Amino acid sequence: MTELSPAAQAVLDAAHDGANRVLFDIGDDSPVPMCVAAALRAAADQVVPLIDDPEFFCGNCCERVVKQEREETRAALLAIATELENAQ
Numbered sequence: 001m002t003e004l005s006p007a008a009q010a011v012l013d014a015a016h017d018g019a020n021r022v023l024f025d026i027g028d029d030s031p032v033p034m035c036v037a038a039a040l041r042a043a044a045d046q047v048v049p050l051i052d053d054p055e056f057f058c059g060n061c062c063e064r065v066v067k068q069e070r071e072e073t074r075a076a077l078l079a080i081a082t083e084l085e086n087a088q
Contacts, residue, residue, distance in 0.1 A: 007076075008083040011036055037084040044077040 004012065015036050048070045 033084040037081040040081040
């Protein structure tokens with residue numbers, strides 16, 4: 001496996017216990033990094049979904065900051081997921 005960033009390694013480590021056993025039963029032969037990446041993508045969709053609300057107006061500074069923070073958080077989660085998917 002390729003060397004992972006500290007963030008991606010921490011996420012992957014969290015899926016294992018101290019004895020290097022997987023802490024969840026995925027019920028098939030999918031590699032753990034792929035399953036963890038899928039879970040991260042689902043979390044990103046739930047926690048910081050794309051803003052498609054026509055009522056959201058980025059006209060004032062507060063809304064621009066919120067939008068930028070959401071986009072950065074979503075991008076960070078999806079980048080870790082992509083890194084894990086490519087780690088095979």
